[in-house]
Amino acid sequence: MVEGxxxxxxxxxxxxxxxxxxxxxxxxxxxxxxxxxxxxxxxLGNQALAAAVGFAGAISFFMMAFSIAMxxxxxxxxxxxxxxxxxxxxxxxRTHVFVVGLVVxxxxxxxxxxxxxxxxxxxxxxxxxxxxxxxxxxxxxPSLPLMMIGMGGGAILRAHGDANRSMIATLSAAGAxxxxxxxxxxxxxxxxxxxxxxxxxxxxxxxxxGIYPVIKHHGGFAPLKFQEFKxxxxxxxxxxxPATLTNLATPVGSAFVTRVxxxxxxxxxxxMAIIGRLTPVxxxxxxxxxxxxxxxxxxxxxAKIYDRVRKGFDDALLFTGLYTVVVVAVLWLCRGFxxxxxxxxxxxxxxxxxxxxPLSLAWFFNGVIFVGNAAFNNLGHPFYSTWINWGRHxxxxxxxxxVGSLWFGAEGVLAGQMIGGVFVAAVSWWLAYRMFDQIALExxxxxxxxxxxxxxxxxxxxxxRKGG
Numbered sequence: 001m002v003e004g005x006x007x008x009x010x011x012x013x014x015x016x017x018x019x020x021x022x023x024x025x026x027x028x029x030x031x032x033x034x035x036x037x038x039x040x041x042x043x044l045g046n047q048a049l050a051a052a053v054g055f056a057g058a059i060s061f062f063m064m065a066f067s068i069a070m071x072x073x074x075x076x077x078x079x080x081x082x083x084x085x086x087x088x089x090x091x092x093x094r095t096h097v098f099v100v101g102l103v104v105x106x107x108x109x110x111x112x113x114x115x116x117x118x119x120x121x122x123x124x125x126x127x128x129x130x131x132x133x134x135x136x137x138x139x140x141x142p143s144l145p146l147m148m149i150g151m152g153g154g155a156i157l158r159a160h161g162d163a164n165r166s167m168i169a170t171l172s173a174a175g176a177x178x179x180x181x182x183x184x185x186x187x188x189x190x191x192x193x194x195x196x197x198x199x200x201x202x203x204x205x206x207x208x209x210g211i212y213p214v215i216k217h218h219g220g221f222a223p224l225k226f227q228e229f230k231x232x233x234x235x236x237x238x239x240x241x242p243a244t245l246t247n248l249a250t251p252v253g254s255a256f257v258t259r260v261x262x263x264x265x266x267x268x269x270x271x272m273a274i275i276g277r278l279t280p281v282x283x284x285x286x287x288x289x290x291x292x293x294x295x296x297x298x299x300x301x302x303a304k305i306y307d308r309v310r311k312g313f314d315d316a317l318l319f320t321g322l323y324t325v326v327v328v329a330v331l332w333l334c335r336g337f338x339x340x341x342x343x344x345x346x347x348x349x350x351x352x353x354x355x356x357x358p359l360s361l362a363w364f365f366n367g368v369i370f371v372g373n374a375a376f377n378n379l380g381h382p383f384y385s386t387w388i389n390w391g392r393h394x395x396x397x398x399x400x401x402x403v404g405s406l407w408f409g410a411e412g413v414l415a416g417q418m419i420g421g422v423f424v425a426a427v428s429w430w431l432a433y434r435m436f437d438q439i440a441l442e443x444x445x446x447x448x449x450x451x452x453x454x455x456x457x458x459x460x461x462x463x464x465r466k467g468g
Contacts, residue, residue, distance in 0.1 A: 006161040007299040008083065012308060013315040019292035020285055020319065022163035025171065028284030035277040036178060037195045040185050042342050049192055051266045052132035054273030055125040058258045059112070059137055061251030062119075066108050067148040069243035070101035072294070075155035076239050076378045079295040082159060083302020091222040094156055094214070096232040099224065100240070101148045109144040116141070123255045124262035124269075132192060139196035146203040153210025156218065159295045165213040173206030242382035246373060246389040253393025253417075260405050260413050264347060268410040271348030275355045275414070278338065282331060283363050285323050289316055290370040298378040301439075310436045313375055320367035327363075331356040347410045354411050362418040365425035372428035381435055388428045396420035 007015050041049045074097045081090040112119065116134045125133050150169065157166035177198050184194030214220060254276075261268040280287055293316045300308040331338075335356035339349045369392055373385035400420035404412025 007296045007312075008303045008305055008308070012296065012312045013319070015296050016289075016293060016312065016315045016319055019158065019161075019163050019296065020288050020316075022167045024285040024288035024292075025167045028281055028288075031277065031280035031284060032174065032178075035281050036181060037199075038274060038277050039342060040181055041192065041195060044185075044191060048129045048266065049132060050270040050273055051129045052125070052136060052192065053195075054258060054269045054276065055120055055123055055129065055133040056136045057273060057276055058123045058251065058255045059116075059119050059133075060140070061254050062248065063108060063112055063141065063144055064147070065247035065251060066104055066244055067101075067144065067151045068247045069240050070097060070104065070148055071151040071155040071291075072243040072377050073097050073236050073240040074101075074152050075159045075291065075294050076298055077235060078156055078159035079298030079378065080302040083299040087219065088222065090159075091219050092228055093232065093235075094152075095221040095224055096229050097236055097240075098149070098152055098221070099229065100233070100236055101152055102145055105145040105148040109141055112144075113138065113141045122259075124259040129266065136192055136196045139193065140199050143200040143203045146200075146207045150203060150206030150210040153207070153214055155291070156214050157210070158291060159298070160218050161295065162213070162218070163292070165217070166210075169206055169209035169213070172209045173202040176205045177202035239377060239382050242386040243377060246377075246382070246386045249386075249389040249393040252390075253397040256393075256398055257401055257413060257417050260401055261410060263405075264410045264413075267345065267347040268351065268413075271344060271351035271410070272414070274342050274344060274348065274352055278352075278355070279363075282327050282360075283324075283366075285327075286320055286363065286367040286370060289320065289367065290374045293371055294374045294378045297375055301379050306436075306439050309379065309439060313371065313432060313436070316371045317368060320371065321364055324361060324364040324367065328358070328360050331360055332358075350411055351414055354414055359415060359418050362421060365421040368425040369421065369428050372425075372432045375432050375435070379435060379439065384431055384435070388424060388431070391427065392421055392424040396424040 038050065038053060041053060074094065077093040077097065078090045081087075081093055116137050117130075120130050120133045120137070150173065154166040154169055157163070157169070180198035180201055181195060184190050184198050185192075186194075188194060190197065258269065258272060261272045293312065296312045297309050300306070300312065335353050338356060339352045342348075342352075344352050369388060373388060376382060376384035376388070397417055397420050400416035401413050402416070404414075404416030406412070408415065
């Protein structure tokens with residue numbers, strides 16, 4: 001095993017399960033707090049508040065795309081350096097990505113804050129609902145750099161295989177939000193503003209808990225040196241830029257879905273908002289795979305153990321399928337309770353029942369896309385994930401949602417959004433296996449002439465296709 005690279009040996013399925021489980025605990029905790037936010041806001045008895053949170057969520061997804069991209073760049077470059085056994089290089093990368101990330105997120109925060117009215121109008125918010133959404137966003141938008149610090153710290157910890165401390169960071173933030181929500185919303189009487197303030201304070205906690213263990217247990221950061229920083233800008237750009245484009249696709253698709261749902265009723269928007277917060281809680285393990293599988297693939301790729309790269313991908317897909325079946329069964333059994341807990345009525349209730357059924361089996365295909373994107377980002381093909389994600393949220397969303405809305409109303413919007421992912425997942429799967437075939441042909445030494453090389457490549461390709 002390469003020093004500092006724990007994923008280059010041992011059971012790959014065990015690494016997938018452990019990393020996904022520990023990563024998802026923290027991730028689900030954060031999204032669970034969003035779900036609790038929605039629950040507490042629904043208790044205020046104003047449907048416009050729930051709809052406002054739904055519109056605000058569509059804008060928040062845009063902002064989160066940049067933080068996620070910087071986390072991907074951090075994790076990929078650090079994991080690759082660790083796989084090569086270069087601990088000093090890993091420390092330098094952390095410093096350089098964080099400097100870029102803080103500059104980018106500060107600019108994004110400022111531009112977003114000054115254009116909140118236009119952005120909320122773009123996703124279909126009007127009247128009182130728009131005013132509430134703008135007020136909510138005006139509080140949380142300035143905390144974007146804190147979110148980037150927290151997510152970047154978690155990416156570094158996962159790249160080191162330190163999933164437990166990454167989990168603790170997100171759990172701490174979620175715990176702070178869960179405690180502060182009822183206090184600020186009800187006890188202090190701040191309502192929607194209280195939910196926003198609790199979110200900001202939880203990001204402060206997440207930033208501290210994400211960075212502190214990096215400094216204490218993993219060597220911290222290297223001093224910033226201009227020449228080294230300049231040299232690294234291209235490597236950061238090569239991953240972060242396509243990753244940003246990749247992650248911007250999701251909010252574009254979500255914004256379109258929200259706007260189409262808004263044409264039906266505030267109940268439809270509220271129902272989509274409930275589902276939007278229920279989804280990452282129910283399928284958090286699959287969402288976590290995109291961050292968990294990256295270090296596993298990256299370390300083995302950096303160490304040039306290519307058969308384990310392919311096997312890790314296959315194990316992640318198997319895990320995705322098994323997990324999806326279990327979650328769908330639970331959602332089906334609990335659909336009535338979920339709808340009642342959020343006071344969902346009319347179209348909102350219909351949408352919750354539709355989601356908590358066989359339709360959510362389509363989440364397996366989203367899982368295929370997530371795992372594929374992680375592979376592309378960590379194995380030198382980040383623009384593959386860009387094209388796949390944009391395909392998912394344009395060609396794989398817009399025509400299906402549009403036709404679904406014409407034929408089946410608000411329920412057709414949800415069904416179209418889910419079904420469109422099937423076709424894009426098939427393309428992602430094909431691209432991933434094509435990439436693995438290319439990797440199988442790398443670094444074969446020309447020791448005995450062309451015949452030897454051809455035979456060796458063929459043998460390696462055969463073994464990789466057989467799974468090891």
